[in-house]
Amino acid sequence: MGGWVEGDPVGDRLFLDLPAVPLERGGELADVRAAYETWGTLAADGGNAVLVEHALTGDSHVVGPAGPGHPTAGWGERLVGPGRPLDTDRWFVVCANVLGGCQGTTGPGTLGPDGARWGSRFPEVTVGDQVRVEVALADALGIDRWACVVGGSMGGMRALEWAVALPQRVGSLFFLASGAAASGDQIGTQTTQQAAIRVDPRWRGGDYDRSDPPSDGLGVARRIAHLTYRSALEFDARFGSHVQEDGRFAVASYLDHHADKLAGRFDAGSYVVLTEAMNSWDVGRGRGGVEAALARVTARAVVAGIDSDRLYPPALQQRVAAALGVPLRLIPSPYGHDGFLVETAAVGALLGELLTG
Numbered sequence: 001m002g003g004w005v006e007g008d009p010v011g012d013r014l015f016l017d018l019p020a021v022p023l024e025r026g027g028e029l030a031d032v033r034a035a036y037e038t039w040g041t042l043a044a045d046g047g048n049a050v051l052v053e054h055a056l057t058g059d060s061h062v063v064g065p066a067g068p069g070h071p072t073a074g075w076g077e078r079l080v081g082p083g084r085p086l087d088t089d090r091w092f093v094v095c096a097n098v099l100g101g102c103q104g105t106t107g108p109g110t111l112g113p114d115g116a117r118w119g120s121r122f123p124e125v126t127v128g129d130q131v132r133v134e135v136a137l138a139d140a141l142g143i144d145r146w147a148c149v150v151g152g153s154m155g156g157m158r159a160l161e162w163a164v165a166l167p168q169r170v171g172s173l174f175f176l177a178s179g180a181a182a183s184g185d186q187i188g189t190q191t192t193q194q195a196a197i198r199v200d201p202r203w204r205g206g207d208y209d210r211s212d213p214p215s216d217g218l219g220v221a222r223r224i225a226h227l228t229y230r231s232a233l234e235f236d237a238r239f240g241s242h243v244q245e246d247g248r249f250a251v252a253s254y255l256d257h258h259a260d261k262l263a264g265r266f267d268a269g270s271y272v273v274l275t276e277a278m279n280s281w282d283v284g285r286g287r288g289g290v291e292a293a294l295a296r297v298t299a300r301a302v303v304a305g306i307d308s309d310r311l312y313p314p315a316l317q318q319r320v321a322a323a324l325g326v327p328l329r330l331i332p333s334p335y336g337h338d339g340f341l342v343e344t345a346a347v348g349a350l351l352g353e354l355l356t357g
């Protein structure tokens with residue numbers, strides 16, 4: 001599956017259609033479709049369900065090799081699947097494309113009730129709204145309580161929201177390379193990425209014509225983002241100031257590669273909507289603050305971070321770990337924030353502590 005186009009082959013995706021979803025910021029979103037996938041068999045007592053929450057540009061396809069339409073590199077090949085740390089022969093694994101996304105679930109690139117694309121009309125959704133759709137999915141699947149909710153980065157926000165908003169429905173929590181509330185640094189880089197998209201001449205509030213070539217603005221946004229997803233150590237050691245035969249700095253060529261890859265498979269409108277949901281993320285909002293909110297969590301928890309993560313530094317996970325009364329588990333990695341996707345052996349070992357506990 002190549003670039004993102006309405007009606008891409010749905011492959012092994014399933015769909016839940018909801019007549020309306022109330023939104024935290026008022027009103028409701030009509031005719032919401034959630035794309036999801038499941039692996040394994042739900043036990044008769046429903047006790048083996050695990051929810052995996054994908055990150056910003058991921059999707060529901062968290063098992064299986066990464067590929068043009070399935071970017072979940074690492075997790076899909078080494079972490080989730082038969083006989084893997086998240087063993088789909090034992091666990092019933094569910095992964096849904098996030099509300100506001102572009103891989104099957106309702107978002108700015110999908111058609112609204114009037115038959116036209118939502119585009120810039122798509123409302124600002126919050127992490128709470130995104131979890132509300134997942135609660136409806138859990139109800140539809142007959143899952144009253146997750147044995148474990150797993151999430152890294154943007155996925156960690158939904159995982160934490162589940163554990164705070166519905167503590168009785170979360171048996172254990174794996175919170176990875178994420179934070180309890182958006183930081184100024186994250187908002188700064190994410191609003192800059194959004195600005196790059198908005199200056200693209202084809203951007204007309206998300207209504208740009210998808211028959212156009214992929215959005216350059218989204219490509220620039222991805223370059224900016226990818227600089228935060230890796231570590232300076234890696235860039236210096238791996239690329240340095242090397243200039244390739246084509247005359248490009250190797251590091252610029254690498255960033256061009258990731259820009260082109262994302263622009264070919266992701267929707268710029270979704271990118272804006274999802275980064276805005278992350279900008280507004282604060283688990284403590286309306287709950288008396290972060291620590292008061294985290295006091296509601298009853299799930300067994302593993303809180304982990306990547307030691308070289310400069311987007312979600314370990315101090316952010318330390319705050320959550322301290323509030324939950326668990327040690328911070330630090331994963332050494334040269335890959336920065338993306339270490340949560342790449343260091344699957346270390347991530348799998350920590351996840352295993354929850355799944356065998």
Ligand SMILES: CC(=O)SCCNC(=O)CCNC(=O)[C@H](O)C(C)(C)COP(=O)(O)OP(=O)(O)OC[C@H]1O[C@@H](n2cnc3c(N)ncnc32)[C@H](O)[C@@H]1OP(=O)(O)O
Nearest residue numbers: 053054055057058071072073075155250253254257338341
């Ligand atoms: C449950 C969940 O949260 S799922 C998360 C969902 N999100 C995702 O899966 C994210 C999508 N993918 C990504 O973010 C990234 O691709 C990652 C993190 C998976 C990649 O991590 P890594 O394996 O370290 O790959 P890396 O960043 O080194 O990129 C390798 C690619 O760069 C290319 N490359 C390397 N150097 C250069 C260069 N100088 N010029 C051009 N291309 C280059 C490689 O050829 C390779 O190409 P490929 O993408 O066709 O394989």
Ligand SMILES: N[C@@H](CCO)C(=O)O
Nearest residue numbers: 055056057058153229
């Ligand atoms: N690089 C990953 C993680 C971002 O947090 C992605 O694109 O989803």
